[in-house]
Amino acid sequence: MDIMYSRRFMKTFKKCPVTIQIAFRNRLALFLKNPFHDLLNNHALSGHLQGLRSINITGDWRAMFEQSHDSVCFVDFGTHSQLY
Numbered sequence: 001m002d003i004m005y006s007r008r009f010m011k012t013f014k015k016c017p018v019t020i021q022i023a024f025r026n027r028l029a030l031f032l033k034n035p036f037h038d039l040l041n042n043h044a045l046s047g048h049l050q051g052l053r054s055i056n057i058t059g060d061w062r063a064m065f066e067q068s069h070d071s072v073c074f075v076d077f078g079t080h081s082q083l084y
Contacts, residue, residue: 001032002071009063012077016061024057024077031055054083 005013013021027040036042040055045064052075054062062083064076076083 003028003032004071004073006073006075009074009077016077020058020061023061024063027055027057027063049084 013024030037031040031042042053042055044050045052045054049064052064052066054064057063057077060079060081062078062080063074064083065072065074067073
């Protein structure tokens with residue numbers, strides 16, 4: 001599976017606390033092994049975010065992504081209130 005990151009994702013990711021960056025890397029490793037692991041709470045979004053999916057990074061932090069056949073593109077990153 002190819003993993004890509006949008007400019008927006010990278011800009012937000014670089015500004016977030018180091019502990020959150022480490023948590024994302026850990027969750028990404030879990031995502032690559034099993035995208036639907038219970039800890040990730042991988043789910044489809046609706047409304048104006050329809051077509052995107054989200055995974056939990058910590059209790060409040062989320063990563064939004066688009067998925068195609070063999071690739072995943074992370075498009076945004078932030079707290080629940082920042083994203084929704």
